Amino acid sequence: MTQVTDAATAAVASAVTEAPAVSEASAGAAAPVFDRIPHPAPASPERVAEVLADPGFGKYVTDHMVTIEHTRERGWHGASVRPYEALALAPTASVLHYGQAIFEGLKVYRQPDGSVAAFRPDANARRFQASARRLAMPELPEELFLESMRELLARDARWVPDGAGRSLYLRPLMIATSTELTVAAATEYLYVLMAMPAGSYFTGGVKPVSVWLSEDHVRAAAGGTGAVKAAANYAGTLAPQRLAAEHGCDQVVWLDAVERRWVEEMGAMNLFFVFGSGPTARLVTPQLSGSLLPGVTRDSILTLARDLGYGVEERRISVEEWEKAAESGELTEVFACGTAATITPVGTVKHAAGEFLVNGGAPGPVAQRVRDQLVALHEGVAEDRHGWLHRLT
Template sequence: MSFTVQRNPNPLPEAERAAALANPGFGQFRTDHMVRIDWTPADGWGPGAVLPYGPLSLDPATSALHYGQLIFEGLKAYRQPDGSIATFRPEANAARMARSAQRLAMPELPAELFLESVRALVDIDQAWVSDAPDASLYLRPFMMATEAALGVRAANAYSYLLIASPAGPYFSSGVKPVTVWLSTEYSRAAPGGTGDAKCAGNYAASLAAQAQAAEQGCDQVVWLDAVEHRYVEEMGGMNLYFVYGSGADARLVTPKLTGTLLPGITRESLLTIAQDLGYSTDEAVVSTEDWRAGNASGELTEVFACGTAAVITPVGHVKSADAEWTVGDGGPGPVSMRLRKALLDVQTGQAPDPHGWMHRLS
């Protein structure tokens, strides 16, 4: 499977790229190229192309702009100790993107085409993959309906695109716990909805609650179930974990997948890593009462969120409309930090990869 390549005639000069890589932040810069593959009912997925990064030309009646047929993924490529570049579990991203496409009545991109698009883009833009500690190249695959049509129906044309952005350490001055707001006014997803799909509309619908959390002096919103507003689901766009006990006897619990939670790849990977490290794990329903009572008794010692961008983000303080409390001592917990290091070491090639998660790109 090959991609045609049209090199960018005006790539960012080397000195400017070096400056960007020295302080990339997250999402501030884009690499010189992107991938595009188009789909039509007659031809299916057309030939893949690596193109210069640039604006898209869209008809004002483009279906995605009106009816929200837009899905995306997020994964990272890491420079390895031998200079090669590898990405973490891309086949899992390909599978989740296919599930999201199915839920939004969009064509499924074959996994091999997804994987080859990642390889093709990283190959041409590999100079953007830094070897600095905790640095990576964030990859954003997305698919949208491109037919110009105002009828409410599944579109008859789609484009898959892949762009990339250098990323530095999520916590530039050390891992910092966040304060969270338990949202009872808004819901992220409801049974039968799109909660387990990674679609743009889910994130647009989250912004008002995030703004409310900020008004309460919180960094993030914690979503509860849509029916009773009692059961913990996610933090912002990340999955949550609860740690009971300490040391070798620590037990990790993450809210079980009910169809309203996004099945996070980092979440799933941490279940495996925790078991590798000797911790017991469980996927269960966790209520806000459980959280508060476990914290008060000392049984609940740590809480953290997990996702591609930060890997693990400790939760240090909780606020709600009628209560607030500090988790543990308010700092990053030892189990959370051990898990974070273990996963990052696999991703960056500092530790063995017993589960075959890393996919070499170049």
């Protein structure tokens, strides 16, 4: 992965490259050898074709999954690629009581030569480690993270769809499984990797969404867990998302926890604001503050925007600036970005005192150009100047 010396990339690198705390049991231990258990009744070619014709998002899983265990005494062990099945958890499993659960999300794409490649999985591996550190969980070595994907794709590559905008979504997960009810870090953990064919995240396709500015609820505060992918972060967003729907909006925009003034994220996605137009357009994204997730797509867009000749800036942006700049025409586009949806334009903004439009509620050319470049990289039809694609098959 190419190193880029801007503030955002430095912040992401800081979050994902800290030296991991290694237990005595895992220090110097050899990587576990995968036990390969074939599925006794894998999906038929006809069923796979039916699913891939209309995969939706998160609706279907592939035949297999990966599991790896961790204990304080043995470190990482018991690696297997096995049929997808339900997990068995004791009612006293620590994750059910104290919430030690983290996950990642990344995509695998069919390449022009028929091979399969993941987009920046090393960055996801390091962020997974950063999430583990924050929740006092063991860190899965980067190479084991990548090997788990190779093992899964060696069996389920047929589930990677062809076609523009289609992918195989990978969901790595780690949960605490030990059964002591002491309020302390667990002693046993389970890593799981599953895969789901994916079409468009938003069923309406790439079109501007409406957003509700959440002034009564916050997603995260500096010093909390907002900068990592802790599962608990998402539970608190569900009620505000329902409130947004009641106001006729597709998504929630989160504001800072202190002043309720500074824009942070849209749903589970990072935001970009486009000022000006043409070759002199500038892309502004909220600076990482300790409560924002350092998105891999966000970081990629900062690099691609420079490659395309746009100015980029990371700074705080207020609701007042957003509305005034949109009304004056200085702000020409707003879009959200993330692994699941890639890039989604924002057209309408609603809040308790009213609403306003961005670019007349229409999509803009800068977001489309950046999205086209990003998708071309995903699908292997553009030069991978930064070495972001990792071949898995």
